[in-house]
Amino acid sequence: MHGLMQRGMSRVLERLLPEDVADAIVGDLAEEHALRVGTMGSRRAACWYWGQIVRSLGPVLRTAFRSGDWVPAWVVGFVAYSFAVSVEAAARAAVAPVATHTAVDAIPVLLLYAGALVLAARVAERVRTGAALAVALVVALTAVVHLVSGGPMPLWYRLVFPIVGPAAALAGGALFARRSRCAA
């Protein structure tokens, strides 16, 4: 599980930073994590590792933004996000006439929205590296805003979406990356 999450984190860093820098950071974390497993045990070493990841995100994001490479990725990501939101709105409108006015009505909307996010993020990543991550960040931000401020969707939808939405966008990016690696 830890190894799987390590690989996932590497992918995120590779999207944010130049490949050699991301490589060095992931390698440094792996090296120090291995040292700490010997001195403090695997559980505490894993806590240290994830603490480092969480605390590193701020400085890494600031560095990525300063580099300027992120502006096009954000623009592409925002266009892709707008497409997915349009699909969600269309799905909601389509469901409305046959709605049973129960929490179940939101299930097809969630599935369509998640599917649209996977597709949009995949295409966005193809257009610009890092765009899928931008989509995931925008989705996460808007999902948290909806969770706090309320809205037309049921509570379960607003609770689930902050996890499903960004995961769908990241899955879209990963799908494109996987296909690119296979083609290479």
Add this chain to the structure above:
Amino acid sequence: MTTRSDFLGSLEQIVLLALVRLGEDAYGVTVRMEIEKRTGRNLSIGAIYATLARLEAKGYVSSQTGEPTAERGGRAKRHFRVEAAGLRALRASQRAIENMSAGLRKRWEST
């Protein structure tokens, strides 16, 4: 005359001093550990690399990629070294602190 951009932030000074101490062996892990050992500050690796990126952009530090190793999951190290401009900026910053704090020891020790 020292310009505003010549002044280093405190973290930049600490990272540069760590690079000077470590010499050839300066890379992410050793820099982070050296700072933790000498200052007690448990910095994140992201903060170290963000500072190094700033210093590299200013021409104070240069870096080169090493060979990938097994204990790093096949990832390469990134070695850093301080350039002459970095040493000059470090000396200027240290001098500025010394000048500003000269004669003040009694004052802050009495409070």
